[in-house]
Amino acid sequence: MTTDIHGAPAASSEPAGLGVAVVGGGYWGPNLVRNFQASESFELRWMCDLRIERAQRALGRYSTVTATDDYARVLADPQVAAVAIATPAATHRDLALAALRAGKHVLVEKPLAAGYAEGRELVEAAEERGLILMCDHTYCYTPAVTYIRDLIASGELGDLHFLDSVRINLGLVQPDVDVLWDLAPHDLSILDFILPPGMAPLSVAAHGADPIGAGRACVGYLTLNLTGGAIAHFHVNWLSPSKVRTTMIGGSKRTLLWDDLNPTQRIAVFDRGVDLTPPAQLSEQTRREMQISYRSGDMVAPALAEREALRTMVEAFATAINTGTPPPTDGRAGLRVVDILESASRSLELDGAPVALQGTKGTSS
Ligand SMILES: NC(=O)c1ccc[n+]([C@@H]2O[C@H](COP(=O)([O-])OP(=O)(O)OC[C@H]3O[C@@H](n4cnc5c(N)ncnc54)[C@H](O)[C@@H]3O)[C@@H](O)[C@H]2O)c1
Structure with missing residues (x-):
């Protein structure tokens, strides 16, 4: 992928796959980055972390994917169809809800949310909008x-x-x-x-x-x-x-x-x-x-x-989005x-x- 002069991913005439962004580049996020990049079903467009050096490190020195610490820019990108969230559990509800409200399909790391009421809010928000909410129950x-x-x-x-x-x-x-x-x-x-x-x-x-x-x-x-x-x-x-x-x-x-x-x-x-x-x-x-x-x-x-389980999980996310059917570990499972x-x-x-x-x-x- 190329970037424009402002550092935003350039729109390409033929998308290589579903545009996806990964949020959270700590311990687990880089595993999602690697598997989304290896998948032909997705095109990784953004890597977002509050600590931008982590986003950059997760991508590696030669990546052309855009690193950012600004989640709003990720959600504003119309070519982002899906967001994968690998941040601490306490942040899952706010980040996932914002993505769903922006019309994005969402993959959330386990646990789905920090509490039952928050999790139910996410399930309902996804179902109301006909969007896929998936929880990464990797095993x-x-x-x-x-x-x-x-x-x-x-x-x-x-x-x-x-x-x-x-x-x-x-x-x-x-x-x-x-x-x-x-x-x-x-x-x-x-x-x-x-x-x-x-x-x-x-x-x-x-x-x-x-x-x-x-x-x-x-x-x-x-x-x-x-x-x-x-x-x-x-x-x-x-x-x-x-x-x-x-x-x-x-x-x-x-x-x-x-x-x-x-x-x-x-x-x-x-x-x-x-x-x-x-x-x-x-x-x-x-x-x-x-x-x-x-x-x-x-x-x-x-x-x-x-x-590798994450490879299968990433493909299950793509299948769910492309067919509109709940993935094996949907929001309700989470x-x-x-x-x-x-x-x-x-x-x-x-x-x-x-x-x-x-x-x-x-x-x-
Ligand atoms: N599926 C698995 O097997 C597996 C394994 C390990 C962790 N996890 C899950 O992955 C998630 C992350 O765990 P971790 O160990 O990588 O945590 P971590 O603390 O190592 O990394 C979290 C990252 O998120 C960033 N972050 C926090 N709030 C943010 C925000 N609002 N916007 C953008 N970035 C933000 C932090 O700066 C940090 O870099 C947790 O939910 C954890 O349970 C899943």
């Missing part, structure tokens, strides 16, 4: 998570009984959010993505600790009750000296173990478990006569493609995750008492 675009969702949908695991997830490492202690808001969006968005229709979280109980005196929870545990009696548990931790990324999903037929740090065998599906054969009449006495049997069948490790996070924060204040979710599942656009 949902990995081959592993897509495989897990398809396996559950096919009935291979049977009825879901439990999900147990660990996401711990020596993490950056964030200045603005606790470990639940920083790391749990990944796991909660995965849960939202893989659950079959008709199954949803109902309530959340959260426990947290701040053993280093950071002023916010650095270690967190979430327990979610799901419809049908299933349970999901998440452990997130910034203080773990070793990195662990595992999720176990137990079903009535099979159990799946996903170890994201094991590229040669990310997923293993075990035909192993416990079966219970109750007598025809279940009373306190016959309960003792129940037959417990242990299955110890095969373990299958499927071959998974290795593909809102369901924020619903759980906000309820978890309330539960933390209540010393871990379960808090019912405001409930948005089933109203997906």
